[in-house]
Amino acid sequence: MRLGEGVEWAVHCAVLLAALPDDVCLPASRLAQFHGVPGPYLAKSLQALTGAGLLESRGGRKGGYRLSRAADQITLLDVVLAVEGDETFFRCTEIRRRGPSAVAPRAYSPVCGVAGAMWRAERAWRDVLSGVTIAELAGIALRDAPAAAQTKAVAWFGEVLSARG
Amino acid sequence: MRLGEGVEWAVHCAVLLAALPDDVCLPASRLAQFHGVPGPYLAKSLQALTGAGLLESRGGRKGGYRLSRAADQITLLDVVLAVEGDETFFRCTEIRRRGPSAVAPRAYSPVCGVAGAMWRAERAWRDVLSGVTIAELAGIALRDAPAAAQTKAVAWFGEVLSARG
Numbered sequence: 001m002r003l004g005e006g007v008e009w010a011v012h013c014a015v016l017l018a019a020l021p022d023d024v025c026l027p028a029s030r031l032a033q034f035h036g037v038p039g040p041y042l043a044k045s046l047q048a049l050t051g052a053g054l055l056e057s058r059g060g061r062k063g064g065y066r067l068s069r070a071a072d073q074i075t076l077l078d079v080v081l082a083v084e085g086d087e088t089f090f091r092c093t094e095i096r097r098r099g100p101s102a103v104a105p106r107a108y109s110p111v112c113g114v115a116g117a118m119w120r121a122e123r124a125w126r127d128v129l130s131g132v133t134i135a136e137l138a139g140i141a142l143r144d145a146p147a148a149a150q151t152k153a154v155a156w157f158g159e160v161l162s163a164r165g
Numbered sequence: 166m167r168l169g170e171g172v173e174w175a176v177h178c179a180v181l182l183a184a185l186p187d188d189v190c191l192p193a194s195r196l197a198q199f200h201g202v203p204g205p206y207l208a209k210s211l212q213a214l215t216g217a218g219l220l221e222s223r224g225g226r227k228g229g230y231r232l233s234r235a236a237d238q239i240t241l242l243d244v245v246l247a248v249e250g251d252e253t254f255f256r257c258t259e260i261r262r263r264g265p266s267a268v269a270p271r272a273y274s275p276v277c278g279v280a281g282a283m284w285r286a287e288r289a290w291r292d293v294l295s296g297v298t299i300a301e302l303a304g305i306a307l308r309d310a311p312a313a314a315q316t317k318a319v320a321w322f323g324e325v326l327s328a329r330g
Binding site: 001002003004005007008009011015027029033034035036039076084085087089091092093095096098099100101102103107109110112113114116117118120121122124125127129130132138140141143144146148149150152154156164 | 166167168169170172173174176177180181192198199200201202208229233241244248249252254255256257258260262265266268269272273274279281283284285287289290291293294297302305306309310311313314315317318321
């Protein structure tokens with residue numbers, strides 16, 4: 001079971017936008033360029049984030065994507081579910097109610113014990129992801145980025161922004 | 166992101182085998198029949214459990230599958246990973262090291278902050294699953310099964326076992 005690579009791209013885009021000044025937007029092509037990922041595929045992840053209300057898109061010469069709310073109000077879970085969808089990993093098909101031992105559905109406990117345990121694990125996964133904000137990840141990224149990488153990033157952003165006037 | 170339905174089938178088979186007397190084996194066809202699931206697909210899950218050392222298969226007239234060790238020594242995580250494989254949900258492709266800010270790989274911290282958070286969530290998922298044994302799930306299944314379903318199950322097993330002499 002794998003999360004799509006669009007999740008990784010989407011999280012890094014959100015983290016990057018969180019690290020930029022509030023009034024700066026970046027178009028999909030620049031987000032793709034900065035992360036070295038394929039633009040057309042990234043666009044799909046960005047649209048998912050926009051559809052979930054995490055990003056907003058502005059038109060015009062200085063247009064592009066920006067976070068739609070403060071980065072400490074967006075969790076890692078928000079981003080992951082926006083891209084992957086909000087379905088559970090485990091789907092219970094109630095196989096306890098099939099076969100030669102089957103009786104009337106109303107006779108069974110509301111939740112199969114197997115499903116209960118599987119969903120408890122998913123809640124634990126979600127709890128960790130909902131306990132981490134994009135602001136925190138941006139802080140970690142800035143703290144951990146090599147100094148030389150930060151210098152190169154600043155230079156690149158300077159060029160990008162000055163090219164837009 | 167979805168776990169395959171083979172996970173649900175495999176867990177229920179392990180739980181059923183845990184509830185049977187130690188010396189009883191059930192062939193794949195009977196496990197499929199009891200759970201009302203398609204035999205050929207279930208066979209694949211059973212082979213995965215066997216490959217992971219959780220089930221053993223015996224030949225002969227009274228042959229079939231049984232647990233290869235005590236049900237309190239098999240966790241839900243063991244069964245899930247046997248069927249789904251042991252890869253992580255999240256795969257880090259180190260996109261922080263790409264694009265115009267990239268510097269020498271050795272300059273970066275060992276684990277990207279994004280990957281660190283994603284993997285912490287997976288550990289929480291695994292921790293819940295590894296804290297539940299198949300013996301516990303069998304206990305819950307027996308406790309929760311409707312009385313009428315238990316009666317029908319016992320009758321079915323009686324027929325199955327007597328047909329084998």
